[in-house]
Amino acid sequence: MTDATQNTGAVAPKSSLHTLDARTKRRNAAESRFKLYGMVAIGIGLLMLVTLLTTILSKGTGAFTQTFVTMEVDLLESKLDKSGERDLEKIKKVTTFGYAPLIKSAFEKTVKTHGMETDLKSKTMAKILSKSAASQLRNYVIANPDQIGQTIEFRFLANSRVDGYMKGRVTRDSIANDKNITPAQLDFVDQLIEVGALTKTFNIDFIIGADASDQRPEAAGIGVAMMGSLFMMLVVLALALPIGVAASIYLEEFAPKNWITDIIEVNISNLAAVPSIVFGILGLAVFINYMHLPQSAPLVGGLVLTLMTLPTIIISTRAALKAVPPSIRDAALGVGASKMQAVFHHVLPLAAPGILTGTIIGLAQALGETAPLLLIGMIGFIASNMPETVGEGLLSPNSAMPAQIYEWAKRADPAFYERAWGGIIILLIFLISMNTLAVLLRRRFERRW
Amino acid sequence: MPLSWLVLSVLSLAAAGYFIGRIRVLKLAGGDVRALHSLPIYYGTNVAVSVAVPALAVLVVWLLAQPTLIERSVSGMMAPEMIPEGSNLNLVMSDVRRVADGLNTAIAGGAMSLAEAEAMDATVVDVRARLGELGVALGQDVRPEVLAAAKSYRSAAVTGNTLRTLIVLALAVVGFGISFSKTKPDYRARNVVERAVLALLMGAASLAILTTVGIVLSMLFETINFFGLHNWRDFFFGTTWAPNFRGDSELSILPLLWGTLYISFIALLVAVPVGLFAAIYLSEYAGPKTRAIAKPLLEILAGIPTIVYGLFALLTVGPLLVNMFGQSGSLGLGWMSGATSVLTAGIVMGIMLIPFVSSLSDDIINAVPQTMRDGSLGLGATPSETIRQVVIPAALPGIVGAILLAASRAIGETMIVVMGAGAIAKFSANPFESMTTITTRIVSQLTGDGDFSSPETLVAFALGLSLFVLTLGLNVLALYIVRKYREQYE
Numbered sequence: 051m052t053d054a055t056q057n058t059g060a061v062a063p064k065s066s067l068h069t070l071d072a073r074t075k076r077r078n079a080a081e082s083r084f085k086l087y088g089m090v091a092i093g094i095g096l097l098m099l100v101t102l103l104t105t106i107l108s109k110g111t112g113a114f115t116q117t118f119v120t121m122e123v124d125l126l127e128s129k130l131d132k133s134g135e136r137d138l139e140k141i142k143k144v145t146t147f148g149y150a151p152l153i154k155s156a157f158e159k160t161v162k163t164h165g166m167e168t169d170l171k172s173k174t175m176a177k178i179l180s181k182s183a184a185s186q187l188r189n190y191v192i193a194n195p196d197q198i199g200q201t202i203e204f205r206f207l208a209n210s211r212v213d214g215y216m217k218g219r220v221t222r223d224s225i226a227n228d229k230n231i232t233p234a235q236l237d238f239v240d241q242l243i244e245v246g247a248l249t250k251t252f253n254i255d256f257i258i259g260a261d262a263s264d265q266r267p268e269a270a271g272i273g274v275a276m277m278g279s280l281f282m283m284l285v286v287l288a289l290a291l292p293i294g295v296a297a298s299i300y301l302e303e304f305a306p307k308n309w310i311t312d313i314i315e316v317n318i319s320n321l322a323a324v325p326s327i328v329f330g331i332l333g334l335a336v337f338i339n340y341m342h343l344p345q346s347a348p349l350v351g352g353l354v355l356t357l358m359t360l361p362t363i364i365i366s367t368r369a370a371l372k373a374v375p376p377s378i379r380d381a382a383l384g385v386g387a388s389k390m391q392a393v394f395h396h397v398l399p400l401a402a403p404g405i406l407t408g409t410i411i412g413l414a415q416a417l418g419e420t421a422p423l424l425l426i427g428m429i430g431f432i433a434s435n436m437p438e439t440v441g442e443g444l445l446s447p448n449s450a451m452p453a454q455i456y457e458w459a460k461r462a463d464p465a466f467y468e469r470a471w472g473g474i475i476i477l478l479i480f481l482i483s484m485n486t487l488a489v490l491l492r493r494r495f496e497r498r499w
Numbered sequence: 500m501p502l503s504w505l506v507l508s509v510l511s512l513a514a515a516g517y518f519i520g521r522i523r524v525l526k527l528a529g530g531d532v533r534a535l536h537s538l539p540i541y542y543g544t545n546v547a548v549s550v551a552v553p554a555l556a557v558l559v560v561w562l563l564a565q566p567t568l569i570e571r572s573v574s575g576m577m578a579p580e581m582i583p584e585g586s587n588l589n590l591v592m593s594d595v596r597r598v599a600d601g602l603n604t605a606i607a608g609g610a611m612s613l614a615e616a617e618a619m620d621a622t623v624v625d626v627r628a629r630l631g632e633l634g635v636a637l638g639q640d641v642r643p644e645v646l647a648a649a650k651s652y653r654s655a656a657v658t659g660n661t662l663r664t665l666i667v668l669a670l671a672v673v674g675f676g677i678s679f680s681k682t683k684p685d686y687r688a689r690n691v692v693e694r695a696v697l698a699l700l701m702g703a704a705s706l707a708i709l710t711t712v713g714i715v716l717s718m719l720f721e722t723i724n725f726f727g728l729h730n731w732r733d734f735f736f737g738t739t740w741a742p743n744f745r746g747d748s749e750l751s752i753l754p755l756l757w758g759t760l761y762i763s764f765i766a767l768l769v770a771v772p773v774g775l776f777a778a779i780y781l782s783e784y785a786g787p788k789t790r791a792i793a794k795p796l797l798e799i800l801a802g803i804p805t806i807v808y809g810l811f812a813l814l815t816v817g818p819l820l821v822n823m824f825g826q827s828g829s830l831g832l833g834w835m836s837g838a839t840s841v842l843t844a845g846i847v848m849g850i851m852l853i854p855f856v857s858s859l860s861d862d863i864i865n866a867v868p869q870t871m872r873d874g875s876l877g878l879g880a881t882p883s884e885t886i887r888q889v890v891i892p893a894a895l896p897g898i899v900g901a902i903l904l905a906a907s908r909a910i911g912e913t914m915i916v917v918m919g920a921g922a923i924a925k926f927s928a929n930p931f932e933s934m935t936t937i938t939t940r941i942v943s944q945l946t947g948d949g950d951f952s953s954p955e956t957l958v959a960f961a962l963g964l965s966l967f968v969l970t971l972g973l974n975v976l977a978l979y980i981v982r983k984y985r986e987q988y989e
Contacts, residue, residue, distance in 0.1 A: 077881055080881070081883045081884075085882075087776045088776045088779050088781075088783075091773045091774070091776030091777040092780055092793050092797070094773050094853075095777055095800065096796055098853070099799060099800055102807070102811060105811065109814075294703075297707065300697075300700035300701055300703065304700065304701075313708065314704050314705060317708050318707045319978065320971060320974060323908075323971075324967065325938065325966060326911070327911065327913045327942070327963070328966065331718060331941065331959070332714045335720075336717050340566070340567075340717075357710050360706070360710070361707070388689065388693060390696060419804065420804070420913075421914055424942050425942065425945050425946065427946075429946070452806040455810065456806055456809070456914070459810050459918060470810055470814075471810070471814075474806075477807075478803070478807070
């Protein structure tokens with residue numbers, strides 16, 4: 051090395067270090083461009099999240115309110131109980147058709163008392179009510195036969211077109227080709243709003259009610275499907291948690307390093323990536339076609355989701371077990387505990403918060419899963435009431451929240467779309483609270499060794 | 500005895516055994532715990548385990564095996580000529596099961612005595628009407644041979660159930676007796692119990708293998724059935740997908756595979772650039788605060804159930820695209836006729852995959868040693884030059900692995916394509932047309948009223964197996980690449 055080498059070579063550029071040359075400018079521009087791309091990418095991601103959430107909220111909140119018509123109905127003895135004996139069997143003979151005149155006269159009475167002017171016939175007026183109005187009346191009378199002859203105030207569901215009109219989904223222009231409602235009926239609806247007989251209020255039946263036929267979107271609720279999901283989650287929790295924890299304990303604490311263990315480990319990581327629909331095929335072939343378990347039952351759904359959730363639970367449980375330092379095990383062994391006692395008495399309790407967090411996240415995943423449920427028949431209109439016993443809840447046909455949402459999205463009437471978005475809000479509330487619980491548990495109990 | 504009672508009685512015997520074992524050993528030791536080999540609870544647990552585990556294990560095996568055995572013996576009774584035209588053994592057997600169930604309900608409900616059921620003769624009595632009176636609805640008239648088969652099915656099931664109850668209870672009692680007689684202070688109860696627990700743990704771990712075997716076998720059998728009914732060449736190399744429930748369908752996987760790959764490609768086109776740049780920004784530029792906010796927010800996208808994305812595709816993105824590219828759309832192009840299309844499903848699936856790509860790549864980029872960045876920056880490279888010329892090439896295998904994993908997710912995704920992609924199977928390069936995928940067809944072939952003996956239904960199992968093999972291959976390849984890359988820097 052001599053000083054001479056420094057003086058030879060390329061001629062130094064004639065510029066100051068303080069002025070940027072073209073190349074540096076280009077490189078700096080490329081630098082800020084590159085950084086911008088990154089920011090744009092994150093922006094796109096967050097924008098999508100915001101779009102998704104605002105779409106859900108703006109389209110779904112409508113499902114929680116519903117339009118009702120409040121009217122006084124004369125429960126005429128002459129129509130409902132001609133003999134006057136209050137014999138329940140005879141009262142039951144009056145079909146819902148027999149109740150239609152009562153509703154018509156209730157409308158006439160409302161028009162008269164409020165002094166409304168309308169050319170509509172009472173039959174046309176009655177059409178703004180849901181098709182379930184007459185059966186609602188009938189159920190009430192059968193439950194309270196002693197009130198025949200009195201005048202009772204009822205709150206009827208308005209039909210989905212009127213409800214859509216109240217929510218801005220239906221306008222006088224949009225119903226040009228609609229056979230279910232006419233502009234004259236909407237005028238009548240306006241008059242009813244003025245006198246306060248027709249109001250839009252919170253609708254608890256959407257949250258606790260059962261699904262309704264595709265003629266009556268206004269009466270459909272997600273409550274029974276929620277019970278279906280609940281029973282499935284009970285099955286998943288009862289099976290996946292103990293099996294998952296047992297498998298992780300074996301793999302993490304006892305398994306010898308040999309080819310069998312290797313096969314098990316590879317299997318678990320592969321199962322975690324198998325498409326969920328494949329689990330549905332497995333459920334259909336094994337649980338329904340082979341074992342003849344009842345179709346559409348939450349028990350079968352729970353079994354399928356258990357198999358699907360197991361890898362998630364095993365992976366997080368193993369991480370939690372691994373995080374417990376070996377010194378704990380050594381100390382337990384040192385005071386004379388057996389290996390099994392060291393694990394069950396000392397390692398497992400310390401890993402419990404981590405296991406719980408992983409289990410809750412696994413359950414949240416299972417709660418939102420739809421595809422396997424389609425294959426084991428948890429879709430279609432499953433007309434069911436709330437299950438009354440645990441056995442019935444597990445074995446009688448039911449739907450689940452995501453499957454119910456899919457079912458509504460498939461139906462032709464746009465009024466069901468609102469229900470689907472509303473169902474998603476409820477589903478997301480469940481998922482968010484489960485994930486928050488998991489985060490809180492982790493914050494509260496996480497221990498750094 | 501019903502199943503639930505059987506299980507309950509075994510469990511209560513086990514619970515009783517626990518206390519009896521404890522009390523007995525303490526009494527034998529004269530109340531002195533120090534005279535025992537193990538703690539008293541181990542003696543109790545030993546008795547409980549010996550009662551419950553063998554009995555319940557036999558019960559599970561029995562429950563799995565009995566239907567097959569009965570089915571086999573009863574279907575042996577059905578001579579080929581007894582199966583009517585246009586029907587097959589499976590259909591006849593499901594009739595037999597239904598009649599047998601009907602008889603069972605009738606007897607259990609007290610509507611018909613056992614002898615009456617045994618004596619019933621289909622040539623004399625109209626069985627369907629008779630059972631109908633008793634509240635058991637049957638779909639069609641019962642033929643004599645079906646009734647005979649149903650009777651033997653029923654009696655086999657009844658005998659099987661009685662035998663099951665006896666054997667399980669006997670096992671429980673024998674287990675109790677043996678373990679009780681062994682319960683003495685010098686018996687090494689802890690070691691025995693721990694060995695049993697270890698065996699249970701091992702059993703739980705091998706459930707993973709069992710699941711995989713179950714998946715493969717359940718699909719493999721039906722796939723073999725399918726290839727017995729349908730030419731395998733047409734399935735793998737044909738060019739038309741035209742299921743026809745009157746028979747003579749053309750069922751080829753290729754058009755479905757094309758739809759699947761096309762939609763996945765568009766999804767990756769959305770997810771990879773956005774996810775990758777997001778990961779680069781988060782790991783190389785963002786400060787800890789931005790990172791702490793942006794990363795979890797992006798990951799919310801991964802936690803949203805796919806049904807939500809499906810609905811978003813069907814009701815929001817689809818109509819939006821039609822408004823832009825449709826007949827009367829704002830661009831006036833008339834390219835798109837319906838809301839379902841390759842583009843609809845692809846874009847929404849891409850959104851779903853963004854956090855998947857970004858968090859995987861983030862991990863991989865973070866694993867590149869800091870010394871490599873320092874070296875590059877020290878030589879005068881700008882941060883972006885460092886990233887492009889040093890970090891990304893070093894992380895490339897891992898990123899490729901992440902993209903392959905994302906691709907496998909896209910191929911197996913169901914709800915978004917069921918709701919957003921459409922139902923027409925064809926080879927077309929136009930992203931505005933609706934196209935169908937493997938998963939969509941599996942759902943539609945299996946959710947109809949199809950019976951499990953027609954090729955139109957069985958094809959779903961062949962499709963499922965192909966999907967399983969495809970995604971498994973991609974996953975194994977991706978994990979191999981990622982693992983190999985990780986070793987490089989460890």
